[in-house]
Amino acid sequence: MPSRLADWDKRHLWHPFTQQTEWARRDPLIIRSAEGVWLKDARGRRFLDGVSSLWVNVFGHRKKELDRAVRHQLAKIAHGTFLGLTHEPAIRLAKRLIEIAPPSLSRVFYSDNGSTAVEVALKMAYQYWNLRARKSKTRFVSLKGGYHGDTLGSVSVGGIDLFHARFRDLLFKGWQVEPPRCHSRPPHDKAGRNPETLDPRFRGGDGMEKILKRHHNQIAAVVMEPLIQGASGMRLMPRGYLAHVARLCKRYGVLLIADEVATGFGRTGTMFAVEQEKVRPDFLCVAKSLTGGYLPLAATLATEKIYRSFLGRYDEFKAFFHGHTYTANPLACAVALANLDLYRKEDLLGNVRARTSQLAAGLAPLAYHSHVKEVRQLGLMAGIELVNEKAAGRSYPPGARMGLKVCDAALKRGVWLRPLGDVVVLMPPLAISEKETTFLLDAVAGAVEEATR
Numbered sequence: 001m002p003s004r005l006a007d008w009d010k011r012h013l014w015h016p017f018t019q020q021t022e023w024a025r026r027d028p029l030i031i032r033s034a035e036g037v038w039l040k041d042a043r044g045r046r047f048l049d050g051v052s053s054l055w056v057n058v059f060g061h062r063k064k065e066l067d068r069a070v071r072h073q074l075a076k077i078a079h080g081t082f083l084g085l086t087h088e089p090a091i092r093l094a095k096r097l098i099e100i101a102p103p104s105l106s107r108v109f110y111s112d113n114g115s116t117a118v119e120v121a122l123k124m125a126y127q128y129w130n131l132r133a134r135k136s137k138t139r140f141v142s143l144k145g146g147y148h149g150d151t152l153g154s155v156s157v158g159g160i161d162l163f164h165a166r167f168r169d170l171l172f173k174g175w176q177v178e179p180p181r182c183h184s185r186p187p188h189d190k191a192g193r194n195p196e197t198l199d200p201r202f203r204g205g206d207g208m209e210k211i212l213k214r215h216h217n218q219i220a221a222v223v224m225e226p227l228i229q230g231a232s233g234m235r236l237m238p239r240g241y242l243a244h245v246a247r248l249c250k251r252y253g254v255l256l257i258a259d260e261v262a263t264g265f266g267r268t269g270t271m272f273a274v275e276q277e278k279v280r281p282d283f284l285c286v287a288k289s290l291t292g293g294y295l296p297l298a299a300t301l302a303t304e305k306i307y308r309s310f311l312g313r314y315d316e317f318k319a320f321f322h323g324h325t326y327t328a329n330p331l332a333c334a335v336a337l338a339n340l341d342l343y344r345k346e347d348l349l350g351n352v353r354a355r356t357s358q359l360a361a362g363l364a365p366l367a368y369h370s371h372v373k374e375v376r377q378l379g380l381m382a383g384i385e386l387v388n389e390k391a392a393g394r395s396y397p398p399g400a401r402m403g404l405k406v407c408d409a410a411l412k413r414g415v416w417l418r419p420l421g422d423v424v425v426l427m428p429p430l431a432i433s434e435k436e437t438t439f440l441l442d443a444v445a446g447a448v449e450e451a452t453r
């Protein structure tokens with residue numbers, strides 16, 4: 001049966017972010033079931049889910065409380081529209097999100113995925129200024145290396161040429177700023193606080209300041225991933241940069257959209273990454289881990305000030321004309337609520353902190369490997385950047401597929417990973433145990449050694 005399924009897959013499917021020629025040559029991993037951090041394939045092999053099923057899984061697969069929440073909701077209603085109706089799981093979840101979000105935020109707008117969460121924030125920011133008769137404020141500032149999803153609005157503020165440059169003619173124009181980079185950020189304390197020391201490299205006169213100073217009358221918002229750019233290879237920004245951008249936004253009357261699709265819900269050690277620099281954004285975009293990796297659901301959180309500007313008589317047509325058919329799906333909202341309940345009950349953030357230290361200690365020796373350029377980590381997000389010639393800083397040619405080779409070698413050792421080019425990404429489920437983390441680290445070290453030999 002697995003070989004027949006593989007044939008059908010190759011004949012009928014088109015996978016995301018995949019060169020299908022390469023896919024057709026390979027033996028696809030057909031996942032049949034999972035338990036905890038372990039995926040099981042159709043041949044009965046077990047693999048540790050080293051990237052949390054694309055950065056979404058929190059408590060592992062088949063978590064009984066989450067399974068139960070879906071079943072419980074299924075016995076009531078699987079889906080009902082949110083256009084003209086409402087329901088209890090969505091209401092309770094909105095209340096919960098506002099309780100845990102930064103204090104500036106008071107309104108929740110649901111959608112289905114990270115791209116739409118950002119798309120919604122962009123449109124809301126645009127309409128906000130439009131409604132306030134500041135019609136020139138139509139542009140966005142984003143960061144080079146940023147990733148916000150694959151719909152055209154999110155692509156317009158994306159900063160990864162490989163993904164975005166081809167579509168340039170379809171995109172709206174804005175400004176992009178090169179953020180400062182660093183190798184690591186010192187850990188925050190237990191309350192998630194960091195002293196706000198500004199990195200000297202961008203103190204005074206950085207690219208962001210120049211753009212905002214000169215063009216603020218045309219700028220609706222700055223959109224950025226806080227602290228770390230995930231999809232461009234776990235690239236870290238130095239401590240203080242986010243707070244610095246937030247201050248500039250305030251000074252120049254520009255809104256701040258924090259895209260926490262990847263970092264939200266504990267991934268970086270605090271519930272939201274913005275907490276680490278005490279930043280209160282105007283919009284917070286969340287998705288991925290919101291449902292513990294069970295069902296697609298996203299939310300764009302906004303301030304009361306933004307929300308109020310959309311109010312008026314029907315025939316003023318100030319309403320936000322945007323929505324998706326499966327917005328606020330009740331099954332997804334119910335499992336998200338159960339997921340967030342477990343954070344406190346199981347002290348998930350405590351585990352993230354312990355595993356973060358373990359991961360850092362375990363990955364430290366890899367930084368000295370002759371084919372590792374850099375190891376970057378924040379919380380349970382890590383990237384190991386491979387390099388062909390370390391001293392000269394020369395990369396492998398893209399066709400060498402070195403990132404993929406390391407992941408193939410990890411697979412032989414019982415770990416499933418998906419690279420970003422030549423960056424090997426580690427994003428384990430947040431509830432991963434000490435023993436499982438050791439297994440992951442051993443497999444990765446062995447895989448890097450084998451593939452680069």
Ligand SMILES: Cc1ncc(COP(=O)(O)O)c(C=O)c1O
Binds near residue numbers: 148
């Ligand atoms: C920061 C960030 N924003 C947005 C997205 C897009 O999310 P989705 O794939 O759910 O559309 C991603 C996905 O990786 C992301 O990392």
